[in-house]
Amino acid sequence: MTEQIDIYSLIGFVGTACIIGAYFYLTAVEKPNPLILHGTNLTGAALLTISLLVHTNWPSLVLEGFWAAIAIWGLAKWWRGRNRIREGARKA
Template sequence: MTIPMDWPSLVGFAGTACIIAAYAYLTLAKQTNPYVLHSTNLLGAALLTVSLIYHTNWASLVLEFFWAAIALTGLVRAWLTRGKDAT
């Protein structure tokens, strides 16, 4: 089975790199910035979704929907609680 290395596949690899980078950041950083963490995850999910639209895998597409929803929830929570930790 040969899988073409077309532009949707390259976009998907970039998305995978974003999600791996976000997980590494979460694991290795002494203190994380929620905007960096969740934005990177959201970008990764978006890029993988683009790839999955062209090379459909429904299970992975559903996973990316929830990954993006969780990242958006994290961004909204970070924005709503901004500045409250400083007091």
């Protein structure tokens, strides 16, 4: 394997590091911050998607689509909960 690593592969490696880092964070921290967890996962999925659009691997590309969708759902859930807390504080 003497093939040079191109910029798209490097982007994919950074995406992989983001997803692994987010999983480590989830495991290591007692109460993970959803913004950090899901934001890092979404960033990782986006970077891996960029890599996979050049070096196509359809099963991995589909996986990243689901990974991104779950991260977006988690961020939306966090955002809605944050807004509910703010509204409750204003009413009190």
